[in-house]
Amino acid sequence: MNGVTKIQDRSPHPTAMTKAAPILEMRGISQIFPGVKALDGVSIKLYPGQVTALIGENGAGKSTLVKILTGIYRPNEGEMFIDGRPIAFHSAQAAIDAGVTAIHQETVLFDELTVGENIFLGHAPRTRFGTIDWRQINDRSKALMRELESEIDPTVRLRDLSIAQRHLVAIARALSVEARIVIMDEPTAALSRKEIDDLFRIVEGLKRQGKAILFISHKFDEVYEIAENFVVFRDGRAVGQGKLKDTPQDEIVRLMVGRDVQDVFPKVKVEIGAPVLAVEGYSHPTEFRDISFELRRGEILGIYGLIGAGRSELCQSLFGITRPSSGRLTLEGRPIGIRSSSDAIRAGIVYVPEERGRHGLALPMPIFQNMSLPSLRKTSRSGFLKAANELALARKYAERLDLRAAALSVPVGTLSGGNQQKVVIGKWLATRPKVIILDEPTKGIDIGSKAAVHGFISELAAEGLSIIMVSSELPEILGMSDRVMVMREGLSAGIFERDRLSAEVLVRAATGNQ
């Protein structure tokens, strides 16, 4: 049996789509992690021959849903049906066997293997003797590529292909299993407009074959171009779904942003003082270009943008992790050069990273040692560490942040996510900075803790700290910022004052959809 012919077998009724029963239905799916309800009673249906767009901010639960559909997570509640029959995925293989396949944002492919090997890795066709059937691999790979209107040679190594071609290989791999439900997780993120057009032609082809497609994207123009249906996620709930052609874009933005912004973020009115930090013409060889802004005392500057817009990269270079290729930095009227993170810390600029596990904490080390690490200069006396000073410092900020821990000497790895975040923030506050850069400060923590973090950020601003807050969450940006810089594809797409802020303005600037 040949997988390609099977795929072609399944393209019989391109017309009978709208009335068709859903291939896949999810009912009341919930996924709970300690401290976070990532998905809360989500119900969706995917129809054959139709594209359903899944829209939502980062952290709305899209990735969790994909992981459930591909058998990586097992939901705590809810049911799934395929063709009306209940089904549960106990493993990733079970999901594949059931006909679900996913093309991921960053596809896992192998540079040193050939196109054919990549496509059939894990399910290579065998000869009678149980060895790998190379001829079939090559023939079927060619057939799959032809189906994708491409002539990539299956014996070429992946590293010799362009990004767009690799993407095709990833799609071919997804289709090489007998897939009826195709999940595309931000497939256009790395593609140019022409490549996106090619991709959409492929998607149209998949539709004609009667496959159900779940299309995850931030970009509204693409969604309207390719999808029939939409589902909007917010805070782990499906807050709206329907037909795209009956729904204006503003309505979707409203669903995405949701709650009334001012109620959740009672921003403390702060007297904004003199300029503290001025950034002029900051550029990086690849990540961002010509960024200029000014930050004042007591001000919260929000930086909004899509993933990959260069926000974190900009902040990391302000903090000395990477070096800008050009640009000037002025702190309190004096030009400064920052070449390493210790320069930045000394100058009074600190960065609270997005991935606290990877960038923020040394998990095996005790809480107090993590907290004092950037402040050792201050807690040490004549070159010797003073544990008493370190503990005093840690205690001060642990109390202030309401850190819950058995003792300050336990390893940070034993704390919950929210408390780990407090250690990270405490560690940077302890350096008594002038400017604090918060990268996605509330990502991955539950709503209750979010409110506490927001209150705390306001408090810091009231004390005269200048804050740069990178966030992908519109309510957070709208609620907390005095001004917002929007970044798109490495460029500043405008700086907006608080009285001109609205979700629509920011989303349009970020997507370039003016």
Added chain:
Amino acid sequence: MNRLLKNREILLLAIIAIMVIGFSTRAQGFASPGNLANIFNDTSILIILALGQMTVILTKSIDLSVAANLSFTGMAVAMANAAYPDLPLALLIVMAIGIGAFLGAINGFLVWALQIPPIVVTLGTLTIYRGMAFVLSGGGWVNAHQMTPSFLNIPRMSVLGLPILSWIAVLIVLGAWFVLTRLPFGRAAYASGGNPTAAVYAGVDIGWTRFLAFVTSGALAGLCGYLWVSRYAVAYVDIAIGFELDTVAACVIGGISIAGGIGTVAGAVLGSLFLGVIKNALPVIGISPFAQMAISGIVIVLAVVFNARAEKKAGRIILRDRAAQDRNTGEVSA
């Protein structure tokens, strides 16, 4: 009691004590203070080297060149002593430490400036340093009669009931404890291994920290070069061959995580003593040297398994998502 057992240093100490008691039922006088002092003296060099190794391992690196470094430095000081018997011993010791530190600095420089993985660098320099020892000596030996009496005897002199060699080990243990817990360098070493990215973000220069760790390890290896040659009263190219693995084993048994960032001086010392007790006990109770190697090997594997389990528990909360992803790719490609 339960909490005591969870502290792995105390657990290891208890195991060593049980072993000593067990062996003394088979061999009279094994647990006598004199014999225990002997075992400690016998293990002194391993302890010193293990502490250097531990410093390197803490920073998420490894130094496989310590034994080769020891061999070269030992040969160099032995030849210097033989050629110029008038050189004061203090100068020779300073020379040994200096040469060792320089060889360590070469490792550190390659790791730091050229960003070559430590295992590759030190595997290379292992061969180079042994080769240098051969070139230096022309393959010849320096024997006891060529060495001066003070060169040979000072480490054996007994002070307050222990040979000076043992006292040197005690001093190094205290020094290592001080450096790793009381100096910013020690903290930087733990941070660089515990989470290199977080360390960079916190303003720690991990390249420099690793460099210093290699210099430390090299300096201690150099010191041991003299101690070894003096103890065994002979210098030739193949002394201490394969001993770098003993130092790594001592660290692993002592609970120093090979992934960096976890471990204590007490652990490294107890890990060394554990190996020292086994090495000294097995011949006494009549087990062949081949079985000794197998037994040491089994103990090392058990220690690694034990460590891996303990670490998995500690890191569970934050790694869950990552683990799920890994499992996914594993299953898809399986």
